[in-house]
Amino acid sequence: MAVALELDGVAKTFTLHLHGGTKLPVLRDVSFVVARGESLVLTGPSGCGKSSVLKMIFGTYRCDAGRILVREADDVFDVAAADPREILRLRARNLGYVSQFLRVIPRLATIDVVAEPLVATGTDRDVARARAAGLLERLNVPERLWSLSPVSFSGGEQQRVNIARALLPERPILLLDEPTAALDETSRSIVADLIKEAKRRGAAVVSVVHDQEVRALIADKIIDVMRFCAVRS
Amino acid sequence: MDAEAPLLIADRLTKTYGQRRGCHDVSFSLYEGELLAVVGESGSGKTTLLQCLSTQLVPTSGRVLYRMRDGRTCDLAALSEAERRFLFRTDWGYVHQDPALGLRLSVSAGANVGERLMAIGARHYGHIRRTAAHWLERVEIDKQRIDDRPEFYSGGMRQRLQIARNLVTGPRLIFMDEPTSGLDASVQARLLDLIRRLVYGLRLAAIVVTHDLAVARLLSQRMMVMKDGEVIECGLSDQVLDDPQRPYTQLLVSSILTP
Numbered sequence: 001m002a003v004a005l006e007l008d009g010v011a012k013t014f015t016l017h018l019h020g021g022t023k024l025p026v027l028r029d030v031s032f033v034v035a036r037g038e039s040l041v042l043t044g045p046s047g048c049g050k051s052s053v054l055k056m057i058f059g060t061y062r063c064d065a066g067r068i069l070v071r072e073a074d075d076v077f078d079v080a081a082a083d084p085r086e087i088l089r090l091r092a093r094n095l096g097y098v099s100q101f102l103r104v105i106p107r108l109a110t111i112d113v114v115a116e117p118l119v120a121t122g123t124d125r126d127v128a129r130a131r132a133a134g135l136l137e138r139l140n141v142p143e144r145l146w147s148l149s150p151v152s153f154s155g156g157e158q159q160r161v162n163i164a165r166a167l168l169p170e171r172p173i174l175l176l177d178e179p180t181a182a183l184d185e186t187s188r189s190i191v192a193d194l195i196k197e198a199k200r201r202g203a204a205v206v207s208v209v210h211d212q213e214v215r216a217l218i219a220d221k222i223i224d225v226m227r228f229c230a231v232r233s
Numbered sequence: 234m235d236a237e238a239p240l241l242i243a244d245r246l247t248k249t250y251g252q253r254r255g256c257h258d259v260s261f262s263l264y265e266g267e268l269l270a271v272v273g274e275s276g277s278g279k280t281t282l283l284q285c286l287s288t289q290l291v292p293t294s295g296r297v298l299y300r301m302r303d304g305r306t307c308d309l310a311a312l313s314e315a316e317r318r319f320l321f322r323t324d325w326g327y328v329h330q331d332p333a334l335g336l337r338l339s340v341s342a343g344a345n346v347g348e349r350l351m352a353i354g355a356r357h358y359g360h361i362r363r364t365a366a367h368w369l370e371r372v373e374i375d376k377q378r379i380d381d382r383p384e385f386y387s388g389g390m391r392q393r394l395q396i397a398r399n400l401v402t403g404p405r406l407i408f409m410d411e412p413t414s415g416l417d418a419s420v421q422a423r424l425l426d427l428i429r430r431l432v433y434g435l436r437l438a439a440i441v442v443t444h445d446l447a448v449a450r451l452l453s454q455r456m457m458v459m460k461d462g463e464v465i466e467c468g469l470s471d472q473v474l475d476d477p478q479r480p481y482t483q484l485l486v487s488s489i490l491t492p
Contacts, residue, residue, distance in 0.1 A: 017480035018487060059469060061476045084455050084469045085264065105429065105451050106422040120433065 004204035009066035025230035255281035326399030
């Protein structure tokens with residue numbers, strides 16, 4: 001299968017300048033590949049750096065060493081070496097990211113929050129809204145909420161909005177940070193279905209999922225991030 | 234014309250006031266469709282930088298290059314007075330923190346917007362009024378209030394009117410100096426939403442000076458952090474805020490109050 005994402009010797013150390021320049025090594029030699037249509041689940045105890053791996057792939061965290069290669073047809077992009085504009089282009093075209101937080105301008109209606117990434121890449125607003133509506137409906141977000149800002153929603157509702165927003169543009173690489181943490185059983189299985197559908201269309205998925213059942217439903221391979229832990233005990 | 238060429242380039246821009254440093258050795262490129270936030274505490278040189286970029290201050294050294302509508306990239310210091318005026322009247326917008334500086338409070342809202350059109354030669358009264366009404370609508374001001382004077386507007390409405398006045402000539406670059414500070418949180422959210430939609434919708438380039446990191450995160454894709462007149466860190470906005478590298482940026486980020 002064609003490789004979509006490859007990490008090679010990636011390392012991350014945080015320097016805490018407000019604490020006397022304390023160096024906090026988190027990850028070293030992170031290396032793995034994810035093929036198109038494949039789903040990798042990262043596991044390990046809290047604080048071992050699972051979210052940091054996702055954030056480095058998305059370009060939110062800088063990468064201290066190694067390469068993060070995003071492949072598309074014959075093109076290869078190294079996120080670790082890309083300048084901000086290249087990363088923005090990569091995000092718009094290749095990378096979908098579900099973070100643990102929903103950060104939006106407090107006034108934007110839910111349906112527009114979800115449709116926005118599609119509109120930003122040139123889809124007609126009405127078409128994008130119609131597709132956003134379809135996905136929100138599928139995720140059981142009640143229609144009466146669509147015209148409201150998600151800022152005041154419950155944790156589970158916000159998470160479903162976040163998922164809809166990241167999955168709607170059908171990007172080739174999906175990075176999912178605890179996408180089901182705040183969801184009930186029904187919603188969890190819907191999200192698992194959506195992830196399986198994304199895989200079928202060829203998406204490479206890297207996720208952090210604690211829930212055993214969801215993990216069993218979506219994982220093709222599992223990597224324990226402890227093995228990249230920079231501090232050996 | 235190369236759409237990938239920067240719209241504006243700051244090249245080692247320095248401004249000193251006698252012994253005092255305004256901004257020092259600032260270089261960056263700005264592209265169309267891009268919103269760049271300049272953050273830092275008051276006195277860090279943000280406004281000096283904005284004024285040098287927009288030719289309101291003459292830099293002590295360094296250059297500002299700008300790609301004109303005809304595709305030529307010019308050194309702004311070498312432009313004729315007429316060319317500079319053209320930039321200010323049509324191709325650029327400048328949104329002041331205090332709307333009273335960017336508006337004429339004692340003439341009607343419609344005239345405030347129409348004035349910029351007349352400055353570039355619009356003469357047909359009906360057309361000017363229709364365009365003004367259209368822009369009031371786009372910034373969510375009730376058309377019924379077109380003949381009211383902004384001195385009777387609220388702070389948030391004045392700021393939206395200032396934005397309409399700036400955008401009516403179809404500029405390619407907008408400078409904004411603390412556009413949302415001093416406004417209530419709900420008014421601020423509305424303004425942020427509006428700025429974002431207009432700037433990205435019209436594919437403008439914008440440079441927004443703000444001391445508010447939350448505003449910068451929601452508005453901008455790229456960010457520069459200034460301290461004592463120098464840019465000490467720059468990058469994607471989420472990168473700078475979530476993985477700050479420099480001691481000062483870490484201090485700024487760790488000092489944000491989140492409700």
